[in-house]
Amino acid sequence: MRFLPVRDDSILVELADLGEALALFDALDTNPVDGIREIIPAARTLLIAFDPGVISNEALTDAVAALAGGQRKAASGPLVEIPVRYDGEDLGEVAGVLGLSVADVIRLHGESEYVAAFTGFAPGFAYLSGGDPRLNVPRRKSPRTRVPAGAVGLAGEFSGVYPKTSPGGWQLIGTTPLAMFDIDRTPAALLQPGSRVRFRDMSADKAYEVSAPAKTATAPVAASYSNCAIEVLAVGLPVLFQDLGRAGQANQGISVSGAVDRSSFKAANRLVGNPVGTPALEISLGGFRFRMRGRGVMAVTGALAPITIATTAGKKLTAAHGEAIALDDGDIVSLGQPTAGMRSYLALRGGFDVTPVLGSAATDTLAQIGPAALGAGAVIGIHPPVLGSTVAAPELPAFDMPDTVETVVLDVVMGPRTDWFTQSAVENFLSQEWSVTPQSSRVGIRLSGEALERQNHAELPSEATVRGALQVPASGQPVLFLADHPLTGGYPVVANVARHHLDLAGQIPVGAKIRFNAISAFAPRSILGKYP
Numbered sequence: 001m002r003f004l005p006v007r008d009d010s011i012l013v014e015l016a017d018l019g020e021a022l023a024l025f026d027a028l029d030t031n032p033v034d035g036i037r038e039i040i041p042a043a044r045t046l047l048i049a050f051d052p053g054v055i056s057n058e059a060l061t062d063a064v065a066a067l068a069g070g071q072r073k074a075a076s077g078p079l080v081e082i083p084v085r086y087d088g089e090d091l092g093e094v095a096g097v098l099g100l101s102v103a104d105v106i107r108l109h110g111e112s113e114y115v116a117a118f119t120g121f122a123p124g125f126a127y128l129s130g131g132d133p134r135l136n137v138p139r140r141k142s143p144r145t146r147v148p149a150g151a152v153g154l155a156g157e158f159s160g161v162y163p164k165t166s167p168g169g170w171q172l173i174g175t176t177p178l179a180m181f182d183i184d185r186t187p188a189a190l191l192q193p194g195s196r197v198r199f200r201d202m203s204a205d206k207a208y209e210v211s212a213p214a215k216t217a218t219a220p221v222a223a224s225y226s227n228c229a230i231e232v233l234a235v236g237l238p239v240l241f242q243d244l245g246r247a248g249q250a251n252q253g254i255s256v257s258g259a260v261d262r263s264s265f266k267a268a269n270r271l272v273g274n275p276v277g278t279p280a281l282e283i284s285l286g287g288f289r290f291r292m293r294g295r296g297v298m299a300v301t302g303a304l305a306p307i308t309i310a311t312t313a314g315k316k317l318t319a320a321h322g323e324a325i326a327l328d329d330g331d332i333v334s335l336g337q338p339t340a341g342m343r344s345y346l347a348l349r350g351g352f353d354v355t356p357v358l359g360s361a362a363t364d365t366l367a368q369i370g371p372a373a374l375g376a377g378a379v380i381g382i383h384p385p386v387l388g389s390t391v392a393a394p395e396l397p398a399f400d401m402p403d404t405v406e407t408v409v410l411d412v413v414m415g416p417r418t419d420w421f422t423q424s425a426v427e428n429f430l431s432q433e434w435s436v437t438p439q440s441s442r443v444g445i446r447l448s449g450e451a452l453e454r455q456n457h458a459e460l461p462s463e464a465t466v467r468g469a470l471q472v473p474a475s476g477q478p479v480l481f482l483a484d485h486p487l488t489g490g491y492p493v494v495a496n497v498a499r500h501h502l503d504l505a506g507q508i509p510v511g512a513k514i515r516f517n518a519i520s521a522f523a524p525r526s527i528l529g530k531y532p
């Protein structure tokens with residue numbers, strides 16, 4: 001048992017195997033530790049996020065270690081039967097690798113009762129444990145760029161079903177017509193941790209009827225903005241609704257998402273007198289133009305995009321960044337390309353009338369959850385302001401927006417998998433300047449530089465990641481995860497961006513340079529020697 005550093009508010013607890021990880025997860029669920037915010041289990045680890053103002057790292061590791069060594073609870077979740085057509089394109093190859101016939105693979109897969117051990121990779125994707133050990137097969141050496149929704153696969157000791165079309169490296173043995181994830185269903189994910197699962201061969205049971213997923217009725221939302229709205233006239237890159245994200249959905253395989261630069265997002269709402277979590281627009285690289293319907297108050301923060309207002313009287317005004325600005329009916333507001341920074345935040349007093357998805361108005365581009373991106377012609381209503389709220393005085397940004405000609409220095413905490421890399425690779429990671437490539441997005445910043453060499457070439461079992469993680473795939477070129485990062489990943493994380501630089505990381509534009517500054521050495525703690 002090892003405690004691996006992630007950040008000052010997170011640790012990764014590494015155990016011997018899945019059974020030990022889930023036993024400790026059960027113990028922490030039964031005996032809650034004050035200060036723990038969230039626990040995300042994985043193949044042999046637990047990611048524990050905590051409030052450092054309530055419990056210290058030292059006290060947390062002591063409390064967790066004291067609960068280790070127990071037994072895993074027996075699965076008591078509902079039994080879910082999944083009909084399968086065993087027509088996967090890897091079925092014959094899997095049988096050959098395992099030294100079995102195709103019929104044997106199908107039989108062994110259907111005879112086992114699986115348990116949804118943990119979720120991740122994509123919303124609704126559950127890692128199913130408890131299968132026949134004879135079906136233990138490695139992932140594909142070269143992942144596919146497109147795996148269809150409903151594909152049933154094997155990887156190591158796990159079986160799983162892809163909930164949506166996505167890239168993937170599991171060995172595909174069949175397909176199911178069941179919807180594994182449906183936001184109109186409660187809960188949206190068909191499989192929850194603890195669910196028991198059996199696969200049924202559809203060819204052997206032709207009378208099996210696939211029932212449609214149960215829908216949850218939702219009442220229509222009445223417009224409440226009294227003719228106050230914005231009309232979108234032009235967009236550049238996708239313009240997204242964002243808030244502070246949908247926390248607490250890890251059991252469905254959903255990460256928090258939300259605004260990439262949270263300090264700028266909150267500032268925009270404060271300026272117009274909104275609660276800081278009120279939905280606002282995240283606008284990447286400007287190019288956004290809208291007409292005000294009715295009178296309103298707006299604020300733009302984040303990336304330094306020039307703001308112009310064309311009035312109905314024919315005047316063209318330049319508006320200030322980081323201030324509350326009154327708008328009249330018919331005013332046309334334009335945001336140009338920013339001179340520094342990547343993402344601007346537009347808030348309107350009262351907040352946008354947008355329907356939340358799974359409790360949040362955040363648009364998660366990786367999970368494909370949330371309100372649709374805005375397009376020209378869209379009309380978005382504005383709620384009345386909260387009674388008693390007042391607009392705020394102009395405020396300075398939390399940091400200077402980065403541009404493409406400077407080198408941005410980001411503080412990092414080394415871990416949790418620094419020891420998977422050679423010493424020279426770790427030194428190169430910290431000493432060189434990394435280039436931000438055009439392949440970057442809200443999921444992560446793809447970096448280019450001298451590749452990092454691993455000393456451990458084993459396959460890393462899936463484990464949870466956090467915003468700011470620097471994951472290193474087989475290419476050796478790091479990816480700095482941003483707001484829409486996957487909940488779990490199968491590549492080692494060499495370091496994590498410190499909390500105080502997360503928002504800065506989200507504003508670094510393509511073409512800029514990044515250098516990483518380690519504020520702590522990699523220092524895992526072992527249960528041996530310290531704890532009984």
